[in-house]
Amino acid sequence: MAGYSIAEIAEALGAQVLGDGGLTIDRAAEPADAGPDDLALAMDPKYADGLAQGRARAAIVWDGADWQALGLLAAIVVPRPRYAMSGLTQLLDPGPEIAPGIHPSAVIHPDAFIGTGAAIGPFVVVGRGARIGANARIASHVSIAEETVIGDDALLHAGTRIGARVRIGDRLIAQPSAVIGSDGFSFVTPEKSRAEAARETMGDAGDAKMQSWTRIHSLGSVVLGHDIEVGANACIDAGTIRATRIGDGTKIDNQVHVAHNCIVGRDCLFAGQVGIAGSVTIGDNVILGGQVGVVDNIFIGDGVVAGGGTIILSNAPAGRVLLGYPAVKMDTHVETYKALRRLPRLARQVAELQKAVSKAGTSD
Amino acid sequence: MAGYSIAEIAEALGAQVLGDGGLTIDRAAEPADAGPDDLALAMDPKYADGLAQGRARAAIVWDGADWQALGLLAAIVVPRPRYAMSGLTQLLDPGPEIAPGIHPSAVIHPDAFIGTGAAIGPFVVVGRGARIGANARIASHVSIAEETVIGDDALLHAGTRIGARVRIGDRLIAQPSAVIGSDGFSFVTPEKSRAEAARETMGDAGDAKMQSWTRIHSLGSVVLGHDIEVGANACIDAGTIRATRIGDGTKIDNQVHVAHNCIVGRDCLFAGQVGIAGSVTIGDNVILGGQVGVVDNIFIGDGVVAGGGTIILSNAPAGRVLLGYPAVKMDTHVETYKALRRLPRLARQVAELQKAVSKAGTSD
């Protein structure tokens, strides 16, 4: 690997160099693991010991570190260390190896259009009328169905599945086996179903007959904005009549499920295994922790934050911070669970009071 | 697209035409988005404004709508609008484009049998002794292992994985990367494991030794009935000795997991991310909301309905409507959570009573 000089890295991060800016490094490493050609990441004083254990000659250090006393020949100081990780890792990421051009085994429909600068791997299939922007990197075994349009600079990892008539902006990243544009899960019975009945009455399916399900087909496809990432084995279903839509900059982790007809805003973050049922509307900058569930046909306002495992069963106003099943405000959840832990004691206190009051009554 | 006349659509839906039945439409649309060649879907009076915003000349309208006053040239009235969506979307769904015949890149074992009317896409693999019924539509990258039998009219989307010796009825629909017939997750230790000990004692793993796991292989495969749908990235594991079985008409959403040895009835509906552990028996017409979990070796009766996120830890009798973790009757859950929200207040009331009673005692 060619490596980078400390000065180059500092420049990429907009940061200050201390010591020998001409020193070159091959890769980043944790301080204790770092060899002489590694850049140690020691953005916090707690890493001082690690630096002593490792053999790094250069490091990104915390503000105020005595880098020379730490045995370094060069150091970089950054104002917000976590943010610096972004620039640094982007610089050092070699990206997946996909040979330039189109692999001879790929099956590209003669009426598909592939932009300039593409690298398309083995066993890729691109359907009729699909249009893929410039500089696409498409790994092996990806399939892109008919009439789908993808913007510039897409990176599709192995086995990504994109359905028909999907519209995607620039800079999409799809992790392995992500699925965009699968059919929505929408079924109906000739007469009112047990699920509809149970919902209306909050708990009684009543006499609703057992019936077979008839399929509602998905004609609406999916529209994704720019700068979207979709995780491994995540799924985004097509809408029924209009498209399922996700706004610019939204990031979706592994095994997330976004059902048909959802409208998601921009710059949201959905962590692993989040499940969003059909026809949910989600605002901008919404953050859903791992395994959060959202029931169908509700509204989640801008800036809502939900902790891991939260099950959201009703509308959430903008800015609300949620936790629990069913979801409540995080501080309510904390207060309730404190009370819940004291509940067995409370029950004993009530029993004692009953005795005392009953005795007092008797003695009257 | 050729389009359909309003009369043709009404006939397909068994519905009544008002106005110009000869008008043709290309696709369905939401009222506000509809152009002059679209059929607006306005089955509820709340869509009247949308119709005014859009440019539809034809619509499916609510019963009693004054279609002429709404500016329409033609209208269709349906008795149960949601059910009509099924017929309408089926009519208008072009289906995935898979060229008739077998793509030259597909690897079909010479001892496999493919029925008449098949359309098999690029990079499909069909194993020894597999038998696939008439009119199969198999998209790219699908694999079907040895001795598996699939009925007529199957639609397998890209990347579907079907294991060995699976038996499937007619009209299977599999969404992208669905997995049918993966190995069950079944491991055993030479002596009693910590999990077995914790279960028996409800909470104490005791002195159970830490041991390594030995694999129990899955010899039992999977049997699916007719009219089953399996969602994207969903998994159905093979049974250990006998097959994992799913009855006719059951629909399974994205990322659902059905473990080894489960027996599922007919016409069930499992929403996204449902997880069913091993050896569970589920009746007919059971509806499980998103992210519902079912612990192993229990029984779920006919017609059970469980709301989103419910964790079912014990047998559920037929007809029960469930919610919560652990699952309880939905009305019990509602009552309990009301009480839980009032719990901090209740604790204050008990503290005041203690003071009052103690004071009363003192004053005696």
Added chain:
Amino acid sequence: MAGYSIAEIAEALGAQVLGDGGLTIDRAAEPADAGPDDLALAMDPKYADGLAQGRARAAIVWDGADWQALGLLAAIVVPRPRYAMSGLTQLLDPGPEIAPGIHPSAVIHPDAFIGTGAAIGPFVVVGRGARIGANARIASHVSIAEETVIGDDALLHAGTRIGARVRIGDRLIAQPSAVIGSDGFSFVTPEKSRAEAARETMGDAGDAKMQSWTRIHSLGSVVLGHDIEVGANACIDAGTIRATRIGDGTKIDNQVHVAHNCIVGRDCLFAGQVGIAGSVTIGDNVILGGQVGVVDNIFIGDGVVAGGGTIILSNAPAGRVLLGYPAVKMDTHVETYKALRRLPRLARQVAELQKAVSKAGTSD
């Protein structure tokens, strides 16, 4: 199928033969389903009726069974029946059919190394510098990226995705569409995000601005020990700087998500749909039931057992048995839920006490 004699099976299980050890069987079956050439599995007296219904001539029976009275010609008795299932099913599992050698359609990089005895199916892709040990069985559509090293005796089912620079020990089993080495889900904002703010204050995202997310790339890949199994559609993300690591003998079920930077010990068992957030450290012999969630940056000690659906939001000491959301000791959970079910009654009791005390006060 050639079949096995009862004596051969007994020898493989280290068990005792009763009756005709020369009798041969083709496969294992449940007692009621067994035909004359099947080995019935009747390790418990409750299967006596099943044996009577079926036509088995040979069976594995419970200790003390009167095998001749049950109509058998041969029987095997095993000390720990569940453990015997392991040896028996391994013996009878034919394994997936993958032709020896490398299928002509596979794309193996000239600088990749494939060990002796390999069976590699159609449409497999192996990248530059990858090294695969002896006796690999790699089913169709698998992709293995550049510089990845896999030990001996691997079994990779169809559609397995392995990223770049992954290190894997011997005897890996990967179920269909398992993903190893996808990018971690790690994003940062230029200034403090709403999620960071909500966490610090336990519930108030305050004035934290809405911002766009910048990506932290994953440079750290994945290291897996020996004897690991990864389920269908499961995902193991690459680490940021150092590797995500999983110890020898750990078994991972379908749709499990292990996020970036996790360190998992040996002989753990993660059931279906478990989700483990980033930078979690997990000890040895940890057992997580289905749908368990683990929040990021915490520690789970050796031998922890968590029941299905448990959401672990804080460190768990070694040996702890957990249940609930948030996770508490299993016996605490049981006690709390008993009290919770009695809570509506408790509230009525407090109301009555208030009346009694108020009346007593009035009568003073």
